[in-house]
Amino acid sequence: MKEFEGYQYKEKGICAPQGFRANGLNCGLNPVKEKNDLCLLVSDRECDTAAVYTQNKVKGAPILITKKHLFASNGKAQAVIANSKNANTCNHDGEEKAEQMCVLAAKALGIQTEKVLVASTGVIGQVLPIEPIEAAIPELVKGLSYDGNEKAVQAIMTTDTIPKQVAVEFVAEGKTVRIGGMAKGSGMIHPNMATTLNFITTDLAITSDLIQKALQEVVAVTYNCLSIDGDTSTNDMVCVMANGMAENKKITEENQAYQMFKQGLYIVMMNLTRMLAKDGEGATKLLECICSGAPDWNTAITVAKSVIVSPLFKCAMFGEDANWGRILCAVGNAKAEFAIDLVEVKLCSSAGELLVCQDGSGVAFSEEFAQTVLKEDEIQILIDLKQGEAAATAWGCDLTYDYVKINGDYRS
């Protein structure tokens, strides 16, 4: 993971900040008993909280209930309950069931219902049975622990092959503070939303308005620059909970400490984004497309995303084929205004850097060296438009047989 001055990576994900307990277990939604399907995250103190949600017109019932609760509580929350295997979306009784999940958790924890947030992921349009969740609540609460992050992150995984957790430590207002996060998701992921389920905790003291501001800015350059398959899910959500237990002077304006927090949030979310891309459904390679030399950031990110979503380019990367014409084709398809005949394209990995296109036309290169570069499992595509100073990064993965396999046979 890339190092940033003033920040140290830590273990324990969402449980890295002080005062956050978590747990996860199998309640029976998933017939595979070894696979957790329900988790609970609880803070010792009430948290200033902010969230962003999917932009799909179809919104999962848990999204609607979480929004309602955060509105009612004026941005305060203390717990999150989440399940996998069933998205509780497009069901007649979806909101009722999502609310019930919060009621059950609130009662067991002795807190107000509107201080509980809820999230679900899984198949759309199947009625969520509440009984197994209800039956599991006592054990779920009993098992809460300050290092329960592993069990919790297992519970939100669906087609994920690895759990995704990050935590960083830094100093703000003279206090050591931490930000931790966990994320799930490897399919139905696309720019322009708050992608996948993402829970972020911190022991910093900061207002929910400032969390919201930082979150929206960081989402724009991290999760929203990620695409696995162009599909925006109905249940995507990122929430950030700050319990203030680091005892710093509460951040109420955009001062130096706010900047430190925002950068910490960026580090956590950028790393989770890379993990999501690398573990995209069926993926064998992380693709990182950096567009520089653009007249403005919007142009840069539009070009970078256009490349990262191209199925033909993604297949070529799976085949380790330096078919750069497909990159230029995708650049040309970007809905932005720029000159195409200045463009330079390089393919990079830990094995080296390969120039494939200059001034919009191909240059001779060694196919052997190209294969050496593309054999690696993290590939950077550097696109220099040569007409400005702005740059942006988009993340994605290759398109493989396994993506088709996983998604040709998902429900069963």
Place this chain on the structure above:
Amino acid sequence: MKEFEGYQYKEKGICAPQGFRANGLNCGLNPVKEKNDLCLLVSDRECDTAAVYTQNKVKGAPILITKKHLFASNGKAQAVIANSKNANTCNHDGEEKAEQMCVLAAKALGIQTEKVLVASTGVIGQVLPIEPIEAAIPELVKGLSYDGNEKAVQAIMTTDTIPKQVAVEFVAEGKTVRIGGMAKGSGMIHPNMATTLNFITTDLAITSDLIQKALQEVVAVTYNCLSIDGDTSTNDMVCVMANGMAENKKITEENQAYQMFKQGLYIVMMNLTRMLAKDGEGATKLLECICSGAPDWNTAITVAKSVIVSPLFKCAMFGEDANWGRILCAVGNAKAEFAIDLVEVKLCSSAGELLVCQDGSGVAFSEEFAQTVLKEDEIQILIDLKQGEAAATAWGCDLTYDYVKINGDYRS
């Protein structure tokens, strides 16, 4: 093929209208000697001609030359030369080579260079060798015939598995006229352009301005409603050539005969579009998404296209899985304004019709019957928004292992 009153389907594709000769052969661009890679289409008389081109910022050199020639000749053309295996795009000498192809054909045919149009398809960014084309021209011209459409259509195929040709006959201004067409393309195909290489001939007499008008209107509801993989090619082109040999009173205004022509053009292009979708790279199924009950056509087509491009939905169709939640997710992602909670979704095929979603929520259905419906190779997805009278159709195909295979290993 669907029947239309007043129109009969005919054999011979581009050679169905009077006075069009064609030929195709292998000149050596394709090392497989049995595979044609170069074709020529010639009209006995000069044609009123119109064309539409790719909207990709990267435009193949042949596109630039064809545009230039049609501009210089004021919409008159008499021949088309086209090759596969090499797109002649993103090369320093691309325009020079494309012009040379026209010069060579014009000389051999004894016509002006600007009356020759040119098209190329294949790998981007590899220099096009002109020598094999030059050497093949005498044989190509010598072999021109009034039923050379089969040889010609073979020459424009790339990853296509079947040739795509259609012709219809109808009466306009008291004369029997014909429209014929051929198309290629099964990858790098996406809405919002003139997709793939498409050549359409007619013996009708009509001005090039009116051809252009009809072409643009028909492209909007046929090729531009097609998506195989979301990638817009650099070399797409549709051209329509009218040689007037049916001897009808020349159509110079939007009268009844113009409407007959436009409808004929629609029948030819709609059928070619369906053929392109069904033969999409790796496809096992034609998917036809019909969105009705929309407030306006733009909303309808936006919804239909959003479904047809969704990789998750496309994989589910490959897996013959009635995972309608993915359809609703794609509907919700459509960039249009409408209420989601009225939506009804049905899956249809020759085996029957299955209701899966009503009022935006799932309904119980027989999985066994669903499998019977989805086993067929042409599937219709009927989406009724229940909030208006407008309807639109988009065409696509399933996403399969073979798509990945074909595109993971294309250049070699």
